[in-house]
Amino acid sequence: MRQSLVLIAGAVLAASAWAHNCPNEMKAIDAKLATKPSLSKEQMEKVTKLRKEGEEAHKAGKHDASMKELTEAKKILGI
Template identity: 50%
Template sequence: MITRISVALFLALAPVTAFANQCPAMMQAIDAAMPNASLSEADMAKVKQLRQQGEDLHKAGDHAGSEAALGQAKTMLGI
């Protein structure tokens, strides 16, 4: 019985861990692309805002929200 509960708990938490590991990689990709991006000042400010929002959400444990914000920033950067 305990083994089944342990396995179920592990399987339930596995997707959360996968999301948590994706956020830092997305932030690194954004950081690497920003210096070479040819965006307007307004668009660059928006990218920076989305990048920060993504980091804040990641730290708060909202990995789905973090991915959404970081995904928008990546789209704006063309990556």
Template identity: 55%
Template sequence: MLRSVLIALSLIAFPAAALAHSCPSLMAEIDAALPDASLSEEERARVMELRSQGEQQHQAGDHDASMTSLEEAKGILGI
């Protein structure tokens, strides 16, 4: 019984941990694409703002919000 409960808890916790670990990879993708991106100054500023916001949200443990911010930045970059 206890083993079943532990397995169930592990399965519930795993997706949250997986999301938490994809924030840094999204930040790295943005960082790699930004220098060569053809963006207006406004778009570049928005990407940098979203990137920073996403990092702060990640550090605060709000991984859903971080993913949203970082995905929006990627969308502006076209990646």
């Protein structure tokens, strides 16, 4: 029983840490965008859209969706 509680507590803490990483991901994307990366117009539009959707999902408490969008944007940016 005690082991189960420890595992559950660990999972909750890990999920919480993951959820609070969204702002760091957005900062990394913003920093890369500030360097004017050499992307096509379509890629830049996609990154901008993903960044915006990621922030909106984060604000709505949908952290898994936020991280998915932000991770995709980072892949396009090469970070």
